[in-house]
Each structure stands twice: as structure tokens, then as C-alpha cells.
Amino acid sequence: MLQRSYSIPTPHPNHFFQIIMATGKNGKTSEASSRLYQPSNRIVTLDEFIIRSEKDFEFATGELTGLLRDIGVAAKIINREVNKAGLVNILGVADGSDNASGDVQQKLDVYANEKLIECLKNSGECCAIASEECEDIIQVEPVFSKKSNYVVLFDPLDGSSNIDVNVSVGTIFAIYRRKSDNSGPATREDFLQPGIKQVAAGYVLYGTSTILVYTTGHGVNGFTLDPSIGEFCLSHRNMRIPENGQFYSVNQGYYSKFDLELRRYIDHCSDQNYGLRYIGSMVSDIHRILIQGGIFMYPSTRKYPKGKLRLLYECNPLAMVVEQAGGKAINTQLKRILEIEPKELHQRSTIAIGSPVMVNELQEFIERYAALPL
Numbered sequence: 218m219l220q221r222s223y224s225i226p227t228p229h230p231n232h233f234f235q236i237i238m239a240t241g242k243n244g245k246t247s248e249a250s251s252r253l254y255q256p257s258n259r260i261v262t263l264d265e266f267i268i269r270s271e272k273d274f275e276f277a278t279g280e281l282t283g284l285l286r287d288i289g290v291a292a293k294i295i296n297r298e299v300n301k302a303g304l305v306n307i308l309g310v311a312d313g314s315d316n317a318s319g320d321v322q323q324k325l326d327v328y329a330n331e332k333l334i335e336c337l338k339n340s341g342e343c344c345a346i347a348s349e350e351c352e353d354i355i356q357v358e359p360v361f362s363k364k365s366n367y368v369v370l371f372d373p374l375d376g377s378s379n380i381d382v383n384v385s386v387g388t389i390f391a392i393y394r395r396k397s398d399n400s401g402p403a404t405r406e407d408f409l410q411p412g413i414k415q416v417a418a419g420y421v422l423y424g425t426s427t428i429l430v431y432t433t434g435h436g437v438n439g440f441t442l443d444p445s446i447g448e449f450c451l452s453h454r455n456m457r458i459p460e461n462g463q464f465y466s467v468n469q470g471y472y473s474k475f476d477l478e479l480r481r482y483i484d485h486c487s488d489q490n491y492g493l494r495y496i497g498s499m500v501s502d503i504h505r506i507l508i509q510g511g512i513f514m515y516p517s518t519r520k521y522p523k524g525k526l527r528l529l530y531e532c533n534p535l536a537m538v539v540e541q542a543g544g545k546a547i548n549t550q551l552k553r554i555l556e557i558e559p560k561e562l563h564q565r566s567t568i569a570i571g572s573p574v575m576v577n578e579l580q581e582f583i584e585r586y587a588a589l590p591l
């Protein structure tokens with residue numbers, strides 16, 4: 218494979234990233250499959266970037282800036298523990314409990330959950346928290362929350378069933394402005410808002426390197442943790458998802474349990490020689506798709522007729538990131554994920570998310586086959 222380097226201009230003034238375009242065996246340049254972002258020499262830390270971007274926020278009081286920084290701090294603490302897994306007694310299932318969604322809770326789920334709650338509570342930049350690991354919302358006492366206007370939702374360690382086998386896992390987060398008056402406690406309605414109301418969303422991927430990717434509705438940026446200085450440094454500015462891709466990502470083991478239209482689309486992917494990539498850790502799969510293009514699907518199955526993934530702290534934040542990068546995210550009823558009106562905190566949803574051309578292609582299959590008799 219030949220490699221050529223280009224410096225490309227972008228709308229951002231300080232942007233000097235190189236995109237390495239790879240030329241495949243067939244001589245075609247495949248930007249989608251081999252886009253690499255490379256930072257310039259000037260180091261921009263996450264904190265510096267967040268503070269400099271504060272002017273982008275509609276209500277620039279510094280609260281949201283503080284919240285994003287708190288999440289960065291919690292991510293570093295979680296990263297340290299995830300990296301030690303195997304050396305200390307932190308692997309395996311937590312003592313006798315399932316989480317709020319009925320999934321088996323790992324020890325590291327519990328640890329990551331506690332750290333995030335601790336960091337958010339101590340800084341006092343949000344008034345309430347919701348987590349995959351907690352049945353109900355957690356109020357932050359007014360003495361700490363300084364009457365904050367924000368609520369935070371997260372999945373502290375997504376894909377945690379993979380930890381014991383050293384596969385990458387991630388933290389997913391979503392931030393909303395509360396609807397209720399800030400003189401009283403936050404309410405469930407503050408959390409039950411459609412994804413379009415998110416003021417910020419993102420994820421941290423604890424992978425071969427640790428990367429924090431987030432958006433405040435003004436594009437998507439990624440920050441790689443430099444362990445030597447303990448800082449997240451800007452490495453992926455203004456991320457854009459390739460329009461189209463060569464990979465599809467779905468648990469094909471459930472093929473016979475999928476609806477006809479999904480099975481036909483998967484057959485089509487196979488006919489087209491698309492590669493199948495499925496890590497079983499959604500953050501990792503979405504991160505790959507964000508960079509290389511492709512489609513991720515978790516449709517309904519017999520076990521999960523409404524889909525497995527949680528709308529508020531898995532689908533919505535990842536949909537916001539992907540849309541902000543130029544992608545699409547819909548459910549298998551063809552509704553835009555970000556416009557679904559949530560009814561419950563731990564509501565599940567089906568999802569198809571990724572490169573716009575591939576999501577549109579799936580949509581055509583659903584429209585064509587869903588109406589057919591079985």
C-alpha cells in the first residue's frame with residue numbers, strides 16, 4: 218500500500234493536520250479506510266481548548282466549561298484504573314448485583330460510576346446526575362451545586378463485559394440544560410429531553426491510547442491522553458465522518474432474529490464485499506466508524522424487541538457526535554435518534570448510525586422490505 222501525505226486547509230485557522238491518503242491495490246485512493254489525523258507541533262490541552270471555546274456557548278457562565286473539565290478529570294482517574302486491570306483485584310463481576318437495566322455489573326463499572334459521580338458532585342457544576350448503573354437520578358445538594366443549570370447523564374463504562382479480555386471500553390456522556398427552575402431540586406423531566414436538546418455530548422475510549430471526543434454543537438474534536446504529562450491533548454480537530462464506508466458493524470450472530478429488512482441489508486453488505494467489524498463495545502465501534510466510515514446497527518432482537526442500547530446515555534450522545542461530524546443516526550422505525558421523545562430514564566432504542574450514504578442505503582432497504590408480508 219502506497220502512502221502519500223497532504224496538508225489540507227480547513228475552516229479552522231490553527232489547523233495543520235495531515236491526512237494520510239492510502240492508495241489501495243486497485244489504485245483507488247481510499248480516504249474512508251485510512252484517514253489519519255495528525256496533530257501539529259503546538260500542544261493544545263483539553264482545558265485550554267475548552268476555555269478558549271467558552272464563547273461558543275449560548276449561556277457562557279463557565280458552568281459548562283467546568284463540567285467538561287470535570288469529566289476530563291474523571292476520565293483520567295478511570296483510565297488509570299482500567300490500565301491496572303489484571304494487576305489489582307478489579308476485574309470480574311461486582312458483588313451480587315445487576316444494574317438498573319438488569320445487566321451484570323462489573324467491578325470496574327462500579328468504580329467508574331463512583332468516580333464520575335464523585336468528580337461531578339465535588340465540582341458542583343451540575344445539579345443532578347443519571348447513570349446507567351443507578352436506578353434513579355442523583356441530586357447534587359444545592360450547597361455543592363451552586364444552583365447549577367445542568368444535568369449530566371452517563372454510561373460510566375460501556376462494553377464492560379469486554380474488560381476481562383483486554384478489549385477497549387468507553388465512557389459516554391450527555392449534558393442537558395435543566396428545564397425546571399433552579400431554585401428547587403432537579404426533576405426526571407430535566408433528563409427526559411430529546412437528544413436535540415443536548416448542549417454537549419461525547420465519549421472517552423480507553424483503547425490502545427485513551428481519547429476523549431466531544432461536541433458542544435460546534436463540530437467534533439478529539440483529545441488523546443499523553444500519559445507522560447497526564448493531559449488530554451488536541452489530536453483530532455474538526456473530525457468529519459467519511460460520507461461512505463466499506464465496513465458494517467452488527468452482531469451477526471443474531472442474524473436469524475433480525476427482521477427481514479435488516480437481514481436483506483446485511484445480505485447486501487455481504488454481496489458488496491463490505492468488511493464486517495464488530496467489537497461488541499459500542500464506543501470502539503463508533504470511534505472506528507467516525508474515522509474510517511461505515512455503519513453500526515443494533516436492531517431489535519427477540520431478546521431485546523426495543524433494541525438493547527439505552528437512548529439517553531448511549532444512543533443520544535453518540536448520535537450527537539456522529540451528526541456533528543456529518544453522519545446520521547436513526548432507529549429502525551426511521552426516526553432520527555435525536556428527535557425521539559424519551560419516556561423513561563433507562564429507555565432502550567434500536568439504532569443505525571454512521572456514514573450518511575450507508576445509513577440512507579439501510580433506510581431504503583427498510584422502506585422496501587418492511588411492508589412485505591413475512
Ligand code: AHM
Pocket residue numbers: 320349372374375376377378468497498499500525526
Ligand atoms: P453495556 O452498556 O452493558 O456494556 O452494553 C452495551 C454494549 C455495547 O457497547 C455493545 O455495542 C453491545 O452492548 C454489545 O451487545 P451484544 O453482545 O448483544 O452484541
Ligand code: MG
Pocket residue numbers: 349372374375376531
Ligand atoms: Mg453501556
